[in-house]
Amino acid sequence: MADSAHVPYGEKSPAAVAARARAIADRFVRLRAKAIVVACNTATAAAIGELxxxxxxxIIIGVEPAIKPAAHLTASGVIGVFATTGTLASPRFAALAQREAPEVRILLKPCPQWVRLVEQGELEGAAGDAARAPAGAGTARRGRRRAGAGLHAFPFLRAAIQAAAGPA
Known part of the structure; x- marks a missing residue:
């Protein structure tokens, strides 16, 4: 079940995201679902423990940014994480980074407009370029050699992210 009427979650308060996640999970429970996948980093960060x-x-499965593989693949000891503000600001993300990449410098890049870009099909063009530019600016100059995308929609923007951030 998609929640198109309430996305994107990334700029909503953790309480609002958690309330929405509870409502959706409750519906799945009423429908007797055997497993629930919280297919959103922001919702996982805000609500997975409570759910x-x-x-x-x-069975309740969450998703998290790919910190672990990026940390293991970096040769420079620096990675960039592109994610929503809600994901990056969450205590769950901080714990993940500390657990999986304690020796790695992590450049956090909030990307509040990226979900909207993908949802509206604006993968290329001036609006997309303007929204992506601030996130990519400077990551390559500061030593980032690996990047982790922290949102299910970000693979749609892969080419644009690579163009903005520079080569891995």
């Missing part, structure tokens, strides 16, 4: 506590015995 698992509210629905014990149910």
């Amino acid at each position: 698992r506590a509210l629905h014990p015995g149910r």
Whole structure:
């Protein structure tokens, strides 16, 4: 089930995202779903612990930015993470970064407009270029050699992200 009426979540408050995640999970429980996938980094960061506590015995799977593989692949010791503001500001993200990349310098790049770009099909053009430019600016100059995309929609922007951030 998609939640197109309420996305993007990345700039909403953690409380608002958690409330929405609870409502969706409750609906799946009423429909007797055996497993629930929280297919959003921001919703995972805001609500996965609460959802698992509210629905014990149910399989609840979350997604997180690819910190671990990026940390293992970097030769420079520096990675960039492109994600929503909500994901990057969450305690869950901070714990993930500390657990999976304690020795790596992580450049956080909030990308508040990227979800809208993908949802509206604006993968190229002036609006897309303007939204992507601030996130990519300077990451290559500051030693970033690997980047992690922290949103399910970001692969649609891969070419543009690489153009903005420079070569990996």
